[in-house]
Amino acid sequence: MxxxxxxxxxxxxxxxxxxxxxxxxxxxxxxxxxxxxxxxxxxxxxxxxxxxxxxxxxxxxxxxxxxxxxxxxxxxxxxxxxxxxxxxxxxxxxxxxxxxxxxxxxxxxxxxxxxxxxxxxxxxxxxxxxxxxxxxSKAFVLPKSFSKIYNTGDKISLIPINQADGITTSNLMYKLDNEKLEYGNRSGTSNQVIATGDVTIRYTSGVLALIESID
Structure with missing residues (x-):
C-alpha cells in the first residue's frame, strides 16, 4: 500500500x-x-x-x-x-x-x-x-477554547499535562467551573456527555489534553 x-x-x-x-x-x-x-x-x-x-x-x-x-x-x-x-x-x-x-x-x-x-x-x-x-481512544491537546458536537453518553477524559488552570466546561456530567487539574493530583477522567450537542471546554493556562473513548 x-x-x-x-x-x-x-x-x-x-x-x-x-x-x-x-x-x-x-x-x-x-x-x-x-x-x-x-x-x-x-x-x-x-x-x-x-x-x-x-x-x-x-x-x-x-x-x-x-x-x-x-x-x-x-x-x-x-x-x-x-x-x-x-x-x-x-x-x-x-x-x-x-x-x-x-x-x-x-x-x-x-x-x-x-x-x-x-x-x-x-x-x-x-x-x-x-x-x-x-x-x-483518540487523544489530543486542547486549544484554550474548544467546542465539538458529541452524542449523549460519549465518554471523554480531561488530562492535564503537568497542570491546567481556569478550566470551565459545559454539557459534561462532571462540570468544571474555573477549576484546576494537576497531573498526579486531580484529573478529569471518565467524564460523560449529558446530551447530544456542543461540549465546550475553556481554560486559561497550562496544557490540557482530551481523550475520546472510541471503543
Whole structure:
C-alpha cells in the first residue's frame, strides 16, 4: 500500500507510525486515507514492510532495519541524537516541513514508559494539532477554547499535562467551573456527555489534553 493517494482539499495531515502496539489494520487504513505523507520510526519499519505500506520517510538510527528491503521512493534519515526520542525527531522533521496537523498511530501499548512519554510529548507543540490514535481512544491537546458536537453518553477524559488552570466546561456530567487539574493530583477522567450537542471546554493556562473513548 502506498501512502500516495487522493486527499480532499484542505485535509492534509501527515502520519507518523511509531513503534508501540499495532492498531487494527482497518484503523490504520482509514487514517492513511487522509494523510498524504507518512513517516515511520525505524523500529516499526519491519512491521510496516510486512503490511506492504510504502513510507515516504523512515527516521531513526537504523540498527533495527538491516537486511530489510528499502524502497527506492522512501527517504531514510539517520539521526543519532540520544537527547530526543525517535517520535520527537519525526515531529520536528514534519514541523520543519510545514505540517501543522500530525496524526500518530502505534504510540501506545507495549512499554509503559514510552506510552507515557509519547502522551507528554504532545504538550511540547501547543501550536500544532497532534492526535494520537489507537483502537480504543483518540487523544489530543486542547486549544484554550474548544467546542465539538458529541452524542449523549460519549465518554471523554480531561488530562492535564503537568497542570491546567481556569478550566470551565459545559454539557459534561462532571462540570468544571474555573477549576484546576494537576497531573498526579486531580484529573478529569471518565467524564460523560449529558446530551447530544456542543461540549465546550475553556481554560486559561497550562496544557490540557482530551481523550475520546472510541471503543
Amino acid at each position: 502506498s501512502s500516495h493517494h487522493y486527499v480532499k482539499e484542505g485535509q492534509e495531515p501527515a502520519l507518523i507510525i511509531a513503534n508501540g502496539e499495532m492498531c487494527s489494520y482497518e484503523l490504520l487504513v482509514s487514517i492513511m486515507e487522509w494523510c498524504p505523507f507518512v513517516v515511520v520510526l525505524d523500529g516499526a519499519y519491519a512491521r510496516v514492510v510486512n503490511l506492504q505500506i510504502t513510507a515516504d520517510v523512515v527516521i531513526g538510527d537504523f540498527d533495527s532495519i538491516e537486511g530489510l528491503p528499502q524502497n527506492l521512493t522512501t527517504q531514510f534519515i539517520h539521526i543519532a541524537d540520544q537527547e530526543t526520542t525517535d517520535l520527537e525527531k519525526a515531529l520536528a522533521f514534519l514541523i520543519n516541513k510545514g505540517y501543522s496537523d500530525i496524526n500518530i498511530v502505534w504510540a501506545t501499548g507495549k512499554r509503559l514508559d514510552h506510552t507515557l512519554n509519547n502522551f507528554a510529548i504532545m504538550g511540547k507543540y501547543p501550536g500544532h494539532k497532534i492526535v494520537i490514535y489507537d483502537d480504543h
